[in-house]
Amino acid sequence: MKKVANYLFIFTLAILFAVCPLKSASAQVGGYIGVWGGYTISPDASSGDSYNWNYYNRYDLDIQEAWALGVKVGYTPPQLKYFSFEFEYSYLDPDINRSVLGQNRTGFVAVEGDVKLNNFMFNAIAKYPLGRFHPYVGAGIGCSYSDMSATATQSGVINSASVGEDYTSFTWQLLTGVEIDIINNLSVDIGYRYFASEIEFGNNTEIDFENSTKINFTTSMITLGLKFLF
Numbered sequence: 218m219k220k221v222a223n224y225l226f227i228f229t230l231a232i233l234f235a236v237c238p239l240k241s242a243s244a245q246v247g248g249y250i251g252v253w254g255g256y257t258i259s260p261d262a263s264s265g266d267s268y269n270w271n272y273y274n275r276y277d278l279d280i281q282e283a284w285a286l287g288v289k290v291g292y293t294p295p296q297l298k299y300f301s302f303e304f305e306y307s308y309l310d311p312d313i314n315r316s317v318l319g320q321n322r323t324g325f326v327a328v329e330g331d332v333k334l335n336n337f338m339f340n341a342i343a344k345y346p347l348g349r350f351h352p353y354v355g356a357g358i359g360c361s362y363s364d365m366s367a368t369a370t371q372s373g374v375i376n377s378a379s380v381g382e383d384y385t386s387f388t389w390q391l392l393t394g395v396e397i398d399i400i401n402n403l404s405v406d407i408g409y410r411y412f413a414s415e416i417e418f419g420n421n422t423e424i425d426f427e428n429s430t431k432i433n434f435t436t437s438m439i440t441l442g443l444k445f446l447f
Contacts, residue, residue, distance in 0.1 A: 245346040245446075246295045251303075253406065253442025255285040260311060260436035262416065276318045276418075276430055278328075283311035285438055289340070301342040305357065309334040313367060318418075318430075328380060330367030332416050334434075336388055337361075344396070351396040351404070361388040361414040363434075382419035386431075389413055396444065406442040411435070 262278035291303025315329040337359045344353035365381035394408025413435045 245351070246293045246298050247446060248292050249290070249301075249303075249444050249446045251289045251291070251406065251442055251444040253287045253289075253408075253440045255287070255410075255438040255440035257282045257285060257309070257311065258437040258439060260434070262313075262432050262434045264430055264432050276432055277316065278318075278432065279314040279316045280332075280434075281312045281314060283309055285309050285440070287440075287442075291340075291342075293346075298346045299343060301344065301355075303340045303342065305336075305338040305340055305359075307336045307338070309336070318369075326369055326371050328367050328369045328418070330365065330381060332363055332365040332367070332381075332434075334414065334416075335362045335364075336412075336414070338388065338390065340390075340392065342392070349398045351398075353392070353394060353396065355392040357390045357392065359388050361386055363414070363416040365416055365418070367418070380418045382417045384415065384417035384431075386415035386417075394440070402446040404444045404446075406440070406444055408440045408442070410438045410440060412438060 260280045260282060262280045264276040285307055287305055287307035289303045289305040291301050293301040310331060310333050312331045313329055315327055317325050317327045338357040339359055340355050340357035342353050342355035344351050363384050363386070365383070367379070367381040369380045390410050390412045392408060392410045394406060396404045396406050398404050413433070416432045416434050418430045418432070
């Protein structure tokens with residue numbers, strides 16, 4: 218029975234390759250659209266040291282790993298088949314675990330919540346266009362709109378206060394990976410990217426949280442996607 222299953226598997230692959238031949242190198246040029254999903258690895262959200270009248274602060278958030286989703290549209294010029302240019306939108310929604318932000322001799326301020334990042338990027342990609350496997354490297358710049366829903370509590374104070382802030386910042390990323398041709402006009406993309414942006418806390422004098430503070434957000438991502446050429 219096992220041998221029959223093996224023969225059936227081989228026969229099915231043969232039919233698929235016969236009906237859906239591998240994409241030729243000429244199909245690597247032109248327009249394309251893509252979708253991808255990914256997962257963040259070791260995200261970091263921290264600020265430099267700062268000081269106000271009451272607190273000496275180094276903000277270091279305990280931010281969770283999270284799923285990411287993205288879509289893109291791009292073009293590979295026939296005259297520059299080693300290069301592609303694309304516009305990309307991606308979305309992240311990591312949670313912020315309770316994190317102590319400011320501390321002095323008598324108390325501290327802690328925050329928790331979540332932040333939604335909507336990212337709009339322009340990417341430039343250099344890749345090897347021949348054969349079935351296409352290694353690539355690239356870089357992207359753009360902007361990120363962050364929507365933070367966070368609350369802060371101060372030691373010795375019962376009430377909590379909202380310190381979330383909407384913020385638009387400059388964003389950049391580095392990309393690398395490999396595209397693998399599956400069938401005509403369809404590739405799978407296995408990749409890695411390093412992503413960097415900023416988020417911001419707002420002012421709230423109710424709990425001695427008086428300075429709006431920008432937080433540097435960086436993370437690695439492992440991604441898996443599909444690319445459709447047209």
